Amino acid sequence: MSLDFDTRFEPAYGQAVPIADGVVRLTANNPSPFTFHGTNSYIVGKDTLAVIDPGPDDDAHLDALMRFIAGRPVSHILVSHTHRDHSPLAARLKTLTGAKTVAEGPHRTARALRLGEVPALDASSDTDFVPDLAIGDSGLVDGDGWALRAVLTPGHAANHAAFALEGTGILFSADHVMAWSTSIVAPPDGAMSDYMASLDRLIERDDRFYLPGHGGLVTAPQKFVRGLKAHRKMRERAILERLAAGDRSIPDIVKAIYRDTDPRLFGAASLSVLAHLEDLVGTGRVVSDGAPSLEATYAPAP
Numbered sequence: 001m002s003l004d005f006d007t008r009f010e011p012a013y014g015q016a017v018p019i020a021d022g023v024v025r026l027t028a029n030n031p032s033p034f035t036f037h038g039t040n041s042y043i044v045g046k047d048t049l050a051v052i053d054p055g056p057d058d059d060a061h062l063d064a065l066m067r068f069i070a071g072r073p074v075s076h077i078l079v080s081h082t083h084r085d086h087s088p089l090a091a092r093l094k095t096l097t098g099a100k101t102v103a104e105g106p107h108r109t110a111r112a113l114r115l116g117e118v119p120a121l122d123a124s125s126d127t128d129f130v131p132d133l134a135i136g137d138s139g140l141v142d143g144d145g146w147a148l149r150a151v152l153t154p155g156h157a158a159n160h161a162a163f164a165l166e167g168t169g170i171l172f173s174a175d176h177v178m179a180w181s182t183s184i185v186a187p188p189d190g191a192m193s194d195y196m197a198s199l200d201r202l203i204e205r206d207d208r209f210y211l212p213g214h215g216g217l218v219t220a221p222q223k224f225v226r227g228l229k230a231h232r233k234m235r236e237r238a239i240l241e242r243l244a245a246g247d248r249s250i251p252d253i254v255k256a257i258y259r260d261t262d263p264r265l266f267g268a269a270s271l272s273v274l275a276h277l278e279d280l281v282g283t284g285r286v287v288s289d290g291a292p293s294l295e296a297t298y299a300p301a302p
């Protein structure tokens with residue numbers, strides 16, 4: 001199955017881009033290899049509004065959001081996960097609007113930290129954010145003419161949630177599924193087993209299109225998510241093949257299987273290989289000397 005990424009995107013910083021009836025997108029000016037052109041915030045509703053992913057703590061982006069809101073009541077600020085490109089602006093937006101913040105929960109890692117372990121994504125995690133309302137799977141928040149249902153999708157982050165706009169076929173997929181790139185899955189912040197289960201979760205749904213946290217729409221989402229799953233399975237096979245061929249370390253495996261990757265992303269690639277190895281060790285297909293880590297050595301299970 002082929003996986004076609006769509007990297008066409010016009011961020012239109014500072015402008016509210018209409019996407020669907022009662023849905024606009026505002027992109028923050030925080031481009032990077034990890035955020036593409038920047039973080040997408042979405043505003044839902046016409047009279048009473050909801051903001052999905054306010055974004056990084058950025059003055060210009062806050063001004064753009066407030067200009068579009070234009071004094072209308074904002075009832076909820078929904079946060080997909082607690083990474084610094086998504087949640088920090090919630091605090092100032094809440095002060096200005098009085099809206100209630102909603103998320104699965106505060107920041108946490110997918111597994112308990114080992115003694116002395118610093119999570120790889122620590123610098124990009126927002127540990128200050130605590131939602132007013134901790135929403136569970138299928139939890140609903142609603143306003144004038146709209147209702148948003150939480151679809152918990154851990155993997156990229158342990159507290160990652162997507163939100164379905166009821167009755168429209170629109171899913172705000174945040175960083176779980178994006179059209180321009182695969183999602184970063186890096187232990188201990190995220191977990192490959194969770195990520196794969198969250199892809200299955202979306203395959204079971206019948207959404208029409210996704211509005212991600214970075215880049216443009218995911219059209220034909222079922223086919224795309226199947227492609228993402230196949231892509232990870234292919235990477236898993238490639239890792240098993242490298243181990244069978246004698247590679248024993250993550251740097252050796254990365255060098256062999258990420259030949260076409262931007263070198264700035266080698267760190268992320270290493271974490272992705274670690275995520276696969278953690279899953280492979282957990283399911284008994286690979287052995288490691290001690291707990292799986294970037295420095296550990298690995299071998300096929302006997």
Ligand SMILES: [Zn+2]
Binds near residue numbers: 035086
């Ligand atoms: Zn992000």
